[in-house]
Amino acid sequence: MKIGSLVLATVVLGATALAFGVSSKVEVGASAPTFDTLDSKGKAVRLEDYKGKYVVLEWSNFGCPYVKKHYNSGNMQALQRKYTQKGVVWLTIFSSAEGQQGYYPPAELTKLGVEKKMSSKLIPDPDGILGKLYGAKNTPTMFVVDPNGHIAYMGGIDDKATPDPEDIASAKNYVATALDEALAGKPVTTTKSRPYGCGIHYKN
Amino acid sequence: MAPQWHSYYINPGESGQATSIKWKLPPGFKAGPILWPVPIRKVIGDVAGFIYEDNVYLITTITPPKNLRSGMSVRLGATASWLLCREACVPQKSSLELKLRTGPKGNPNPDFAKVVSAQPSRSPTLIGQAKIVDKHAEVKVAVVAPDLVGAQFFPADPTYFGADVSEIKSVSSGISLRVPLSKYSPGIPRRITGILVIPSGAAKGAHWIDIQVTEH
DSSP states (O other), X not given: OOOOOOOOOOOOOOXXXXXXXXXXXXXXXXXXXXXXXXXXXSOEEEGGGGTTSOEEEEEOOTTSHHHHHHHXXXXXXXXXXXXXXXXXXXXXXXXXXXXXXXXXXXXXXXXXXXXXXXOSEEEEOTTOHHHHHTTOOEESEEEEEOTTSBEXXXXXXXXXXXXXXXXXXXXXXXXXXXXXXXXXXXOOSOOEEOOOSEEOOOOO | OOTTOBEEEEEEESSOOBOEEEEEOOTTOEEEEEEOOOOEEEEETTEEEXXXXXXXXXXXXXXXXXTOOTTOEEEEEEEEEEEEESSSEEEEEEEEEEEEEOOSSOOOOHHHHHHHHTSOBOOTTOOEEEEEETTEEEEEEOXXXXXXXXXXXXXXXXXXXXXXXXXXXXXXXXXXXXXXXXXXXXXXXXXXXEEEEXXXXXXXXXXXXXXXXXXX
16 A cells, blocks of 8 residues: 655745836836736746736726726626636736725735636735836726737726726727737737726825 | 815826716707816825815806797706715716706806806917927917916826926916826827916916917
């Protein structure tokens, strides 16, 4: 009888150094600022690990009516699912400071991610470092980074700056369009648009 | 609005949404755009916006048809939508109706006159030129104002402008503004619109400007 050996591996989540790139000009065509951070489960998330893939950065706040518009309707989750299935890496980032509206402790974020059926990695950013690195001011604000690490799209999710879910169907979704064009090897036609939403509550 | 809550200017800045009004008017009646009063620029935790606090009156000019007769009953309906924020943001909506009776003499509300007088002036004589240089709108306004300490400009088009601070200075021909374009600007605006506040001198007050962009 073969007795398997039981190995207990204790993973220690120590104070891992979180590294962030220098905040160079954030604009379409420029290199996306690098970062080395942790997701809500404590796993490392590094932009350089995603070279060769498209990466979507989605700034979020579940309490914001403009985010609720896209989540209660299932719109955001559908986008996450569609594009992660195509090999796109999707990061949903929460930059509100602890104690401020929009903040959730990492374990809570993981739980909400499951409840909301999100296919993205949830990134707690309570010190606002990642948010300020990318100049994110409101939620939802979106970035698409191409496989060479350049910003292919930045700005709003679509062209209807309202909190009304009824506007989703008739809106032009800039992120989906940019990804569809880029994945088909075509140039992205709309590379930026005004992001709309609630202000991010950065640490003072 | 309750203390610390705020609503937004036509260009809300880096977050928020401007108030909008949908009118339901009798045939022949036309509603103009909202005539925005001077907002405040406020930076809350690194996010800048153009907002209104306390009470704000958003005026709209309703133009009746030429054949309006005396003794008619007129019903004006409006649904206003706005975003109210403090830490959290709450979209709000309100439908209101006003029944008026036409007559030979107007019956102006004295409080209304106060609100109207606080409005930015919309002088067609406030002319100028604008061009886009190095991701900025360079605007010259033909108004002499030697003291511009505390002057402010609130650009109105959120597609092209955020809530950045404009450089405003006095030049021989008037006032020169340098307004940063938003980093999300899709291109070049055709016109520069917004409220210019001149704190002192002969041109003291708030002025709505609407200047065509010529070269770029």
